[in-house]
Every structure is written in C-alpha cells, then in structure tokens.
Amino acid sequence: MIDTKYISEKGEKIYYRIQPDLLKKYRYHQAVVINVNTGEYVVGNTNIEAMLKAIEKFGEKAECLQAHVGTLYGRL
Amino acid sequence: MEKKLNVYRLMLELYMDDYNMDTYLDKDFNPHVLVEINIDNRWTPIDCVIDTGFNGDLVLPYELKKYFNNFLFTQKYIVGDGTVHSFNLFHGLLRVGPRERSAQIMFANSYFALVGIQFLLGLKLLLDLKDISISLTATA
Numbered sequence: 002m003i004d005t006k007y008i009s010e011k012g013e014k015i016y017y018r019i020q021p022d023l024l025k026k027y028r029y030h031q032a033v034v035i036n037v038n039t040g041e042y043v044v045g046n047t048n049i050e051a052m053l054k055a056i057e058k059f060g061e062k063a064e065c066l067q068a069h070v071g072t073l074y075g076r077l
Numbered sequence: 078m079e080k081k082l083n084v085y086r087l088m089l090e091l092y093m094d095d096y097n098m099d100t101y102l103d104k105d106f107n108p109h110v111l112v113e114i115n116i117d118n119r120w121t122p123i124d125c126v127i128d129t130g131f132n133g134d135l136v137l138p139y140e141l142k143k144y145f146n147n148f149l150f151t152q153k154y155i156v157g158d159g160t161v162h163s164f165n166l167f168h169g170l171l172r173v174g175p176r177e178r179s180a181q182i183m184f185a186n187s188y189f190a191l192v193g194i195q196f197l198l199g200l201k202l203l204l205d206l207k208d209i210s211i212s213l214t215a216t217a
Contacts, residue, residue: 077131
C-alpha cells in the first residue's frame with residue numbers, strides 16, 4: 002500500500018530544509034529524489050538519471066519524493 | 078538487482094540512431110506521437126498528445142494502471158487549474174524506434190495519454206504551424 006500523503010508531506014518538509022543547500026550545489030532544473038525516511042537524497046540531470054541513482058542508493062522499496070532543485074512542483 | 082538496474086540504465090543510453098517517430102497534427106493542430114509502451118508484456122502502440130506544458134515523462138489513462146506495479150516515487154504537481162496534487166510515479170518501458178528505454182509513468186482520469194518534456198529530452202521536435210507540419214526525430 003503506497004502512503005502517498007505520508008511521502009508527500011514528509012518529503013516536502015525535508016525538501017524545504019535542504020533546498021538552500023541544493024540551490025548552492027546544483028542547477029535549478031536538476032531532479033532530486035529524497036528518501037523521506039532517512040532524509041538522504043540524490044540529484045540527477047534528468048528524472049530518469051535521478052531515478053537510477055535513487056534505486057542504486059536506496060533500493061526499490063524506499064519511500065521517496067521526487068522534485069526539482071528549484072521547485073517542489075512539477076507542472077501538468 | 079543488477080539485471081533490474083540494467084533495465085533502468087536503458088534510458089541513459091538515449092538515442093544512438095536517427096529515427097523519425099510516427100507523429101501527426103490533429104484537427105485542432107495538437108501534436109501527437111505514437112509511442113509503443115510495454116503493457117502486460119506486450120508492446121502496445123499508444124497515441125499520445127505532446128504536451129510541453131507537462132514537465133514529466135508520460136501520463137496514461139487511469140484504466141491502464143492495473144498493468145503497472147513497480148512504484149517508484151511520489152511527486153507533487155500543479156495542474157492546469159492551479160491546484161496541487163500528489164501523483165505516484167511507476168516504472169515502465171517504452172520503445173522509440175529500435176530502442177527501449179525506461180519511463181516514469183503517472184496516471185490520470187483522462188481519455189488520452191500525454192508525453193511531456195522529460196519524454197522529449199534527447200529528441201528533436203519541429204512543430205511548424207505555418208506550414209502545418211510536425212516531426213519528432215531521435216538523432217545521434
């Protein structure tokens with residue numbers, strides 16, 4: 002069962018805590034994947050690159066939020 | 078695990094050969110592309126609207142969700158009416174010409190499928206609304 006609300010709320014808190022550092026180290030458009038249970042994160046040039054790094058680092062079962070360095074939100 | 082990672086790595090190889098994707102403009106001049114998606118272990122062509130206002134990879138109608146079980150991440154999206162929604166992203170495979178690659182798929186209550194900016198990365202999209210033509214090319 003995917004706890005979307007938990008991932009998104011906990012991930013958002015971590016995102017806003019780490020975003021100042023992200024903006025210093027990385028570029029606005031880069032993708033970030035945050036492990037919401039450990040607070041660790043990975044950054045990639047594209048969503049897929051970040052996805053690969055996240056799976057390598059956290060495994061496939063980790064609860065993660067994806068965002069961009071410059072903004073929490075995607076556009077649809 | 079390594080075998081699974083190799084599947085994800087398909088995307089990183091991107092596009093090595095020139096290949097023109099099957100595209101068209103509909104009666105309202107919206108751009109479409111035919112994308113082959115692996116659904117239930119079969120390559121299924123899906124007609125997708127090319128939406129450059131969508132910065133993700135692929136949106137499919139909710140009725141196809143039952144075929145995708147590999148949950149990846151959650152991501153928050155601002156939709157067209159300004160409201161914020163959390164979407165779950167799932168791993169899928171799609172085919173561009175002779176090549177397969179990983180995709181991040183999300184699902185929405187929609188009759189049609191969408192591809193966005195992440196899908197278009199590495200491709201050349203030419204949309205000519207003067208001469209009413211479109212092409213989407215994978216180039217080396």
